[in-house]
Amino acid sequence: MSNLKRRNILKAGALGAAAAGFGFPSILRAQPKEIVMLGLWDQTGAFADVGPLNDRGMRMALEERGMKVLGKPIKYITRDGATQAGTSTRRAEEAIDGEGARFMIGPWSSGVALAVSEVAKRKKVLHLFSGGTEDISGARCHRYSFQWAASPYTAAKTVVDNFMKANPKAKRWHLLVADYAFGWSVEKYIKEVGKAHGLEFVGADRHPLGEREFSNYVQKAAANRPDVVAMINFGGDAVAGAREIFNFGLTPKLPLIMCWSSGVEELIQLAPEIRDNLWVGTNFYYTANTPVAKAFVKSYQAKFKTPPGYAPSAAYSMTRMLLAAFDKAKSDDVQAVIKALEGLEVNDLLGRMKVDGATHQTLRPYFFLRCKPKAQMKHELDLADIVATGDTPLPKQYAACKDIGGF
């Protein structure tokens, strides 16, 4: 009896091994041996230029560890979500079902990431994201998604407080806002924080994502006779806006603030004349004075010539946080890693960083820069000084994530 049983088991085992070797769904193959991580990085669509940068950052963080964690090999796969919610969710599901991905990072667009976050919740996979919507760690928070970027409140507070410290008389603000989730979040808190400084918002115009003709907005801004123009937009929009504000002669007479910039990636697209009297809020700047940032910037520059901006840095740091959570959990079980991430404290890329277990928001510093006039630049990439950093978390009265829920 026992003999037969043993033989049956051996047979089943052999069959299973053969099946796994010959095109059985790779999920069965992947599970025991390797940990599959998905980078959902856009190669097409509005953020086609950003996806490859995200990929660099994530890859570098994994390669630092020799593509291994807890002694197991990491299989890193990427998918192009085309900067669209439909494509991104479909590709994410395919990677989860087909490749056995249990840990995913991305994508770059706030709106798209909110849709992907729903997939993470439904499929029970860990999801890390960095971007300007407050909903991932706010109204639509749940146990599986985490936010790396500063809260829009932290960003607004850092920008407004530090700008007003340097320009106490600049009370009349005109806002230029990208018309989607991220723009609205930051605008709300800029206005909120502005109350304490007695700011008057003489105008707030919203423009579509991908706008290239800014003359119309700039002329409206000029007509309002503001003391300062603050833009809450990103990438190509921010660059086109800053250029036109300069062409119309507003800067450098008036200061211009880019509230949520990608940092060096946007700044190098602007001529030094345009950067005169330009103030910048950003989630990462490459002169950040931490050991991890210094080492990362050095190896990134050696590899890719340019210093890293927000996009590769966010992907790099998110991946490091994920790996740190594996180490803490001593397990590659999704729920165990989530529990380890909740409350995780590290001294990493930005200095002290902590994941708030109650909202899944990373509490971390936000950077405020002042660009240098051409005459003061010591070299081509000496674009700006870090004036201040701020890490005031979202006050309780604004918190929309009341209950993060269970698994």
Place this chain on the structure above:
Amino acid sequence: MNLLLGQILNGIATGMLYALMGLGLSLITGVLNIPNFAHGALFAVGAYLLVSVVGVLGNFWLGLIVAPIGVALLGLVIEWAGVRRLYAAGHDYQLLFTFGLALILNELIIVIWGPVGISHLPPALLRGGVDLGFTFYPKYRLFVMGMAGALVVLTWLFLEKTKYGAIMRAGIENKEMVSLLGIDIQMLFTVAFALGAYLAGIAGALTAPIRGLSPGMGVDMLGIAFVVVALGGLGNLLGAIAAGLLIGVAQAVVAAYWTEASTAVIFAVMAAVLLVRPQGLFGIR
């Protein structure tokens, strides 16, 4: 009121550039009967060539002369090496060819000039602005308005008042008849494509200091150029000029009161006009 005047001025400046793009595309579409999806890419090449020529020669005005000629030569080569072989092949192949060409040019721009956007300042003479009484306006934009306006008028005069222009218009109307009259129709096609490319190139070069440069800059402009052609009436040159101005001004005026709709209005105007006049503003077919 001052704001509205300023916005109309903006609209005319932008509209002139749209008209240049539309005029070139309309010429190619009209004479060659080919949907040129590479028109946006030619626009981008014009802008990048300007920056390179200015970088080498150090003179904006030389750049403004040389860059569009470079694009016209590129157009010549494209017609000679590719488009010419597809006249008999039908629209599918022409569409695939010009679309593929646009992708190739776009990638070549990335290979040569890099994926990161570039800023290019106007020449020193045209930096800063002038006070027009009702608004403060950049000198360079006024220059673009004048320059694009002059180009539009010159192109129109060439087509209306010269013998070769008359042949070209005849080519739009009836190709068989033109070639039966003993005119080298192949030469006519080549010249029309090169002229269309020249107009796209100079629109790109003029735009560079305003919008800066990025590899995808042609894609935005291509959509608008097609709207201008459809709105003006296929192959109708006066229509392209009027449609370019109409769209530029509509975009600017709407942006004064409802900024969120500034992109949508381009297509709303087109839809509205085509509902009333399916043949376009000045079209007859």
